[in-house]
Amino acid sequence: MARLEIGQIIAVIKEKLPEAVVEEILDGVDPFVVVKAEQWGETAQLCRDDSRLGFDLLSCISGVDYPEREEGPEIEVIYHLDSTVNHHGITIKVKLPRSDPRVASVEEIWRTADWHERETYDLVGVIFEGHHNLVRILCAEDWVGHPLRKDYEPPDSFHGIKNVIY
Amino acid sequence: MNEIENRNPDPLTKNVIFMSAIDDVINATRANSVWPLTFGLACCAIEMMATGAAKYDLDRFGSGPFRGTPRQSDLMIVAGTVTHKMAPRVKRLYDQMPEPKYVIAMGGCVIRGGPYVKHGYHVVKGVDLLIPVDVYIPGCPPRPEALLEGLFKVQKLMKREKILDRTRRTTKPEVYQPV
């Protein structure tokens, strides 16, 4: 298998799933594509299984909160995929409404997504449907709120320990 | 008395009896065999390990056998950031240590939250909100020499201990109690 350019990768995805890619930004520092949230599960399966793509390594899942978007408040979930065979990578974004951010879990496809999704749930509050154990991973079990939301206010005290001292 | 004389082979001290307060004897033995609890939390733990290892060699100063259990140790070196998730455990480990016990707060994070004091929502801003602290060592992380200096300070404190005074270190009521 050979290394593909970003354009070729998108072409392969479009060939199999013509509806999935809704937006492609190729002129930035890092090019990325936006995938429809409903079709993210199929796209992920394709990305791993198609031998031309061969994205077998999920590097990172990040969640970013955009409360002041023109299109309405949004949360973006960003997947950085990488191939250990073909040595190419791609950035895929899924845009979700901020009021009810739900997206399909990909932990069956890449096992590493298990902890990454739990972390994104913990810090940003994205709900991954189909995850077998979506509980907090970094913060304490009874922590309230999702700290990396832009409107998050830390608690004044937690279990009787003062949290804000200045 | 006879027995002592017979066993002492040194002609210089053969007939000498040392008089001392029992406090001083006990404190001297205690201060020269400090057993710290292995309680590495973060970056400072690496410097704590370096203090125990080849170059700085904590053993020279009558300390060093890092114990894995609080029940065998009399000094707790809190090295690293204490978080809210860790706080009940810190408190419990401290409670499990036998009296008299001493605490060194090593590094900026343990003293007042360090670099995480403003935005670190999950960081306990100072371990003295949880347990009483005897010696503070600033630095991020403190050098091994600083930790040694802190240990000397603890040894000085140990030498001031009175065996009849059992009330020195009851936990203050306003200090955090785990739920």
Place this chain on the structure above:
Amino acid sequence: MLLNMGPQHPSTHGVFRVVVRTDGELVLESESHIGYLHRCFEKCAEGNNYLQVVPYTDRMDYLCAMMNNWGYAAAVEDLAGIEVPERAEYIRVIVAELNRVASHLLAFGTYGLDIGAITPFLYAFRDRERILKIFEKLCGQRLNYSYVRVGGVTFDMTDEILADIEAFCDYFDPKILDEYDNLLSYNGIFISRTSNVGVIPAELAVSYGVTGPSLRGSGVQRDLRRDAPYGIYDRLEFDVPVGSGEMGQLGDCWDRYMVRMREMRQSIRLVRQAVKDIPEGPFCDKKAYRAVKPKAGEVYKRVEGARGEVGFYVVSDGTNIPYRVKARAPSFCNISILDKLTSLSNVMLADLVAIIGSLDIVLGEVDR
């Protein structure tokens, strides 16, 4: 029986907690709990400007702080379009590879300690102190250097320090073969404790996102320095050691351990080349001295840290404060495989310690 290992346990390398269900000495299954050192790196990064974030990256993986600095600095440089001077690139390679050696030395020492050999720990720290002394001369810190900054490095490398580094290379190179391999690597007890224990098949490792020496121990040829070259790595010669299953199955603890030992030698080789070729010139880009204000955009930059792929996803909204910084920590992914390993085959409780040690995690990075 349910047994709670950690968060305060001498062999978990920090505050890592595993709940294991045991039957006598056998571990039937385990459940990892992390977050006891969650220090809110990502929130802190959103509250400080681009240059102020660098010290926080140190404290993520405090054993190879240079690589974390580098990953973050490279991401911001890409975002802001800052050119790094040639000399700075060479200095970065030198300090990063020395830091890798220091980190692997600590992994070697503490792994011996976990298995029950105390001597390697003292040997490793003796040599690690030499590297720390060089770093201290260079930037005044022993652990959290903040030396690699956006636009270059903080201080210039003097000829005296370069001579020190060369002297260290000459001193250290024969040590690996003569001392360490004799001391631990080919020790019969060590081999029987680590070979055929905690075998990670290559496919499983990739699926769990395991990177770095732990992945190469399973025989996968993946090293970002070679596959996605950054800095000046494409000009330097080095080999990528992978596990071969010499002492047992491919991908066991011994293989992972041995990859680290072999990598140290490659790092020394890289340092020697960089020291030889280092050009004269500025060590930091003038534009990045005061403040950095990238245009709106985003970038994901990866470097090969001592534990694997260190990635930084930085989003800018055009101000001098990052909108979002997400760190991809290699230890976070590496340790997630532990639960799977204990369920794959029945391991002994003592082997669990060997497996955790061979994955070489740093809790500051797992929890961030």
